[in-house]
Amino acid sequence: MSSTPIPAQFNDRRRRFIDRLTRRVVKGCGLAILLVMLLLFVWLLWVVVPLFSSPSIGSGYTIKLPDARPAVALGMDAGQKWGWRIDQQGQGFFIPLDAQPPSAAIPLYPGAVSATTTADNGSVLLSGDSGLMLVQPQFMAAGREPVWKFPLGDKPLAASVPGSSVVSIAHPDEHRWLVAEASPEQITLLQYQPDAAPLKFTLDMPGISQLLLSPEGQLLFGLSGAMLRVWDITPQGPVLRDTHTLTSPPKRIALLSGGSSLLVADDKGIAQWFDIASETGPHLRFIRQFAGANDSGIVIGEAHRRVFATLSPGGDLNLFASKQQGAIFSRQLNTGVQSAALAPQGDGLLLENAGLWRHYQLSNPWPDISWRSLWQKVWYENYPSPDYVWQSTSANDEYQGKYSLVPMVIGTLKAAGLAMLFATPLALAAAMYTAWFMTPGLRRWVKPAIEMMGALPSVVIGLIAGLWLAPQLADRLLGVLLLPLMLAAVLLLCSWGSLRLAPRWRRRLCGEGREIWLLLPLLLLTGLFCLWLLPMIEHSLFGKGIAERFSGGYQQRNLLIAGVAMGFALVPLIFTLAEEAIFSVPASLGQGSLALGATPWQTLTRVVMPGASAGIFAALMIGFGRALGETMIVLMATGNTPVTEGGLLQGVRSLAANVAIEMPEAAAGSAHYRILFLSALVLLIFTLVVNTLAELIRQRLRQQYGQQEEQG
Incomplete structure (x- = not known):
């Protein structure tokens, strides 16, 4: 045999080149992943940040008016190409x-x-000695001048109260106008329609200083000194509904867009009132005072949003929104403004002063969105109290979107927490038994079988949970709730009984992992008793299941269904990682513990599990991250109800499911669209924070128990 040494092939030039190339490719791929995550984070921020930008106003330009007489009404079209005005003559x-x-x-x-x-500032009622006349500014297509339209004719209509200065008008539908007039002795309500005689109702009510009709023509507000009254308008005429005595006589009252919120301006400032439901029906109620708002000049409101502006004689402009506590924008403008109007979309402001107009461009796309409205309780119109509400869509333009993220965050944590509560004991117990107690031959079959469960698509699990599991659980709810307790009791009884067996029988029945062949039939019989026999007994005694006997109702798709289905999806993931962590603990540690006289259970809990704690913790955190981002199971297995309250048998909605449901319906660039991106950003940040903390804790556990192993 030759004594020539074999050359070290691993040191050749080709091997070193492959090693360097592999190292650079791996590093490049890692950096690329980090770059993609950074770009995703920046893109989400780019979409979300405009939601919280402050309103702004452009530099105004001056337009000389052809007539210096003050205007009694003015406005502009939606495109801000034309302005209109009607003077005192x-x-x-x-x-x-x-x-x-x-x-x-x-x-x-x-x-x-x-x-x-x-x-909406679209119809103007003119009143004087000759009677009443209704006019509308009609804006034509591009390139054509606007015209005046007379829906009820171009001749004045006879006024029921000649010379009345207290008048209000509403346009409930396309061919109907309501007019309320007040004289020193009474209120007169008139209904006008083209080519039809007006309907007239009178109401004895002296001393009215201001009248307001709601846009839909269902309510009439009247102010008399410090007395505020509300009438329901019925086919038989006005019916008094509410009477409120205010602490001081208001200067004026005004309605926000939609007609649900009433602004009452007095010496204290401007307050918001709206209807609250009660046992006797809706009643007007004081809600809050706008901080810093005062009626020292002009108060104007937007046509389609709950936004209003105040303009003082000194030129102080303040914008307010119904969801905000104080002013969302303030600016010093020219003094001595006589009249003002906001553009129909709230993106322009027109001021009149001494024969001049000043036109400003406003940027205020999302006045209702703030951190407070997203994360704190807000008192919405017609709600009995402040609450967390997500209600993003509606059919009419006056709808006020409600975008609280709290219900989805709570729903996400509820679903993920219940799924982990279901999956963690099953997955860890299976991992401990498979890695430590099960025979190698049986482990080679069981481990791949459980891992194959992870290949099931979540949409399939969600479909099975929603269509099959939900009705089955509703029929067997009592047995399902008792099943975990019964299984635990059976296992404890089996453990207690095995300790009292003779050593010879214990070795035969429980030695070398054979106890599983006894436990499986007992556990299957326990499950059969809880899920089949117990519901039969319950129906025979009570005639219906426990789900049908709930006084608060039972939602068939609920948090329990989502928790069970998501837990089933998490079991293979947590089991695989935890079992590998336990199985990878050096065998010498366990053998040394057994050699010193410890039992297998003592060795597992006091030697093996601490050594595998870092891997087990990582498995739980990865499972929790998967549960937080799960979409299809929550989407299909729950009622998708965005509520903060509710128990185990009520519906929930998660952040991921909310994005999946509503993103196809959201208009690009809208507040709804951007808030859905904010939901995704919140979910991403939360996941990154959880994973970062988990990695820090895992490294600390690994270092701690690694040092103990070295010292041992």
């Missing part, structure tokens, strides 16, 4: 907002006139 003007020459004045009303507008 009934002259109507259309004025371009791009400094072009104005159109010729059109006499709308013969003589001196006062005006009141509908909530």
